[in-house]
Amino acid sequence: MKPFLIGLAIGVFLLFLFINFGSGFRPEQPISFNHKKHQEQGIECTACHSYFNEQTFSGMPKTGVCMECHKDSVTKHPDEEKIRQFQKKGEEISWIRLYRQPDHVFFSHSRHVALAGMECKSCHGDIGQSEKPPSKPWVKMTMKWCMDCHTKTKANNDCLACHI
Ligand code: HEC
Ligand code: HEC
Ligand code: HEC
Ligand code: HEC
Ligand code: HEC
Numbered sequence: 279m280k281p282f283l284i285g286l287a288i289g290v291f292l293l294f295l296f297i298n299f300g301s302g303f304r305p306e307q308p309i310s311f312n313h314k315k316h317q318e319q320g321i322e323c324t325a326c327h328s329y330f331n332e333q334t335f336s337g338m339p340k341t342g343v344c345m346e347c348h349k350d351s352v353t354k355h356p357d358e359e360k361i362r363q364f365q366k367k368g369e370e371i372s373w374i375r376l377y378r379q380p381d382h383v384f385f386s387h388s389r390h391v392a393l394a395g396m397e398c399k400s401c402h403g404d405i406g407q408s409e410k411p412p413s414k415p416w417v418k419m420t421m422k423w424c425m426d427c428h429t430k431t432k433a434n435n436d437c438l439a440c441h442i
Contacts, residue, residue, distance in 0.1 A: 305374040307411040317406045330387035338373040
C-alpha cells in the first residue's frame with residue numbers, strides 16, 4: 279500500500295510541475311496596457327519610450343509618465359487604479375521586456391533612430407495597434423533579419439560591427 283501512495287504523491291507532484299511549466303512561461307505584464315487606445319489619442323511612441331536620443335535603449339515608461347494623465351480616473355478599466363497603487367508605493371511598474379538580444383550583440387536605438395532617422399515601425403511593425411500586451415515578440419529579430427536590412431541599406435555587415 280505504502281509504495282502505491284508514495285508513487286501517487288510523486289505523480290501528482292510531477293503533474294503539478296508540468297502544468298505550472300506549461301502556463302508559467304507566458305510573461306504576464308503587471309497592467310493590461312493598450313497601445314492602440316493610446317495611439318488613437320495621438321500620443322507619440324516617444325512620450326513613453328524616450329531614451330533613444332542619447333542611449334542604446336528606448337526604455338520602458340516610468341510610473342510618473344503614466345501619472346501625467348492617469349492621476350485622476352479617465353477610463354472605466356480596472357487596471358487604471360493599479361497605476362495609482364504603484365505611485366502610492368513609490369514603485370516603478372515592473373514591465374517585462376520581450377526584446378532582448380544576447381550579451382554578445384551590440385544594438386543601438388540611438389544609431390538607428392536618432393542618427394539614421396528610422397521609424398520605430400520599420401523594426402517593431404504595428405505594435406502601436408496592439409490592444410493588449412503581446413506575450414511574445416511581434417518581430418523575430420534574428421541575425422539574418424539584421425543583416426538582410428544592412429545589405430539592403432548598405433550598412434556595415436562586418437561581424438565586429440554587431441558583435442562585441
Ligand atoms: C502611453 C505609453 C506608451 C506609448 C505611447 C507607446 N508605448 Fe510601447 N509600451 C508601453 C508599455 C507600458 C509597454 C509594456 C506593455 C506592453 O507590451 O504592452 C510597451 C511595450 C512596447 C514594446 C515592447 C518592448 C519589450 O521589449 O517588450 C515595444 C517594441 C514598444 N512598446 C514600442 C512602441 C511603439 C513603436 C510605439 C508607438 C507606435 C509605442 N510603443 C507607444 C507604453 C507605451
Ligand atoms: C533598427 C531596428 C529598430 C528600430 C528602428 C527601433 N527598434 Fe526598438 N528594438 C530593436 C531591437 C533589436 C531591440 C532589442 C534591443 C536589445 O536587446 O538591447 C529593441 C528593443 C526595444 C524596446 C525594449 C528594450 C528597450 O530598448 O528599452 C523598446 C521599448 C523599443 N525597442 C522601442 C522602440 C521605439 C519606441 C522605437 C522608435 C523610436 C524603436 N524601438 C525603434 C530594434 C529597433
Ligand atoms: C498623454 C496621456 C496619457 C498617458 C501618458 C498615458 N495614458 Fe493611459 N490613457 C489615456 C487616455 C486618454 C485613455 C482613454 C482612452 C480611451 O478610452 O479610448 C487611456 C486609457 C488607459 C487604460 C485603459 C485601457 C482600456 O483598454 O480601456 C489603461 C489601463 C491605461 N491607459 C494605462 C496607462 C499606462 C500604464 C500608462 C503609462 C505607461 C499610460 N496609460 C499613459 C491617456 C494617457
Ligand atoms: C530595417 C533596417 C535595419 C535593421 C532591421 C537593423 N539595422 Fe542596423 N543599421 C541600419 C542602418 C540603415 C544603419 C546605418 C546607420 C548610419 O550609420 O547612418 C545601421 C547601422 C548599424 C550599426 C552601426 C554599424 C557601423 O559600424 O556603421 C550597428 C552596430 C547595427 N546597425 C546593428 C544592428 C543589429 C544588431 C540589428 C539587429 C538586432 C540591426 N542593426 C538591425 C539598418 C537596420
Ligand atoms: C547586423 C548585425 C550582425 C552582424 C553583421 C553579424 N551578426 Fe551575428 N548575430 C547578430 C544577432 C542579432 C545575433 C543574435 C540573434 C540570433 O542568434 O539570430 C547574432 C548571433 C550570432 C551567433 C550566435 C548564434 C547562436 O546560435 O547563438 C554567432 C556565432 C554569430 N552571430 C556570428 C557572426 C559572424 C561570424 C558574423 C560575421 C560573418 C556575424 N555574426 C555578423 C547580429 C549580427
